[in-house]
Amino acid sequence: MDNRKIIEILERKGVRVTSIRILVMEALTAASRPMSLSDLETVLDTVDKSSIFRSLEAFEKHHAVHSIDDGTGSVKYEVCEGEDECTVSDMHAHFYCEKCHKTYCLKEISAPVVDLPEGFEMNSVNYIVKGTCRECGRRLSRDGLL
Amino acid sequence: MDNRKIIEILERKGVRVTSIRILVMEALTAASRPMSLSDLETVLDTVDKSSIFRSLEAFEKHHAVHSIDDGTGSVKYEVCEGEDECTVSDMHAHFYCEKCHKTYCLKEISAPVVDLPEGFEMNSVNYIVKGTCRECGRRLSRDGLL
């Protein structure tokens, strides 16, 4: 992976560039799936978790990443797509596989928006579908467990 | 509140009736809103939290209550409406007020269901809207803060 690209992302978002932050952002962009703090901890085993945490904090403040809560008890982070803000783009659906415990990002499916009762103001939406992912479904049917 | 009703609910769901469980179920039905473990802990300050926890566990196993994760880090519980199962009824939307930190149960709004990519199997849906609730909206506009 080319560090230039990573550094460019950080600079564009106005995040101060450090070696640790490059590592964290690199891991996040390399992953095809939202990552939790402990996921990152195991990938970057030389880096202290508080440093990763604070890097993510900085990224999030500058809208370089956004966090999603898939109800597993550990917050996941993923790189924001848009060039600038990502408040709208973080409204897409996510899928949590109860078999392999992976969280998928259904980028193409934007989170549905409902009409709220009068007086309620919406700020953001969290839409999580739980179930069995494609691979686990295949695996289970192959093994005759389905 | 009439204990008879509480006991009747527990018996109908096949949960063994104990004094603690009556207290927990009573608190849950009395609350107009989903309650967390620590909410219940403060309401029932004579009861140990592990007892409350295990009561909730028992209730949930017998579909007397269901849990919802509003992304605040503490799971909320609410009494199932239906007489029997509640697997469908727990698919309604919830609203989390970021001002007063209350979770509302939008019973009349069922969680929207999206089409998943091929091979993905849906088990349940979690739909949380975050924002400002009616009361906080009123309060803020009354105080000129909005």
Add this chain to the structure above:
DNA sequence: GCTCAATTGCAACCGGGTTGCGCCAGCCCG
């Protein structure tokens, strides 16, 4: 190269959730 603010690593802490264990209550059976 120097200075000062920001970042990092470490260790400790926090809070929600969970569990091991001994004790107690209730119940069935003789």
Add this chain to the structure above:
DNA sequence: CGGGCTGGCGCAACCCGGTTGCAATTGAGC
């Protein structure tokens, strides 16, 4: 009534993800 068994309870300890205080280090700007 008495004994034994099952299940519930309280206590304390633990787990884990997240967070923070602090001292050491880094690095950006001069």
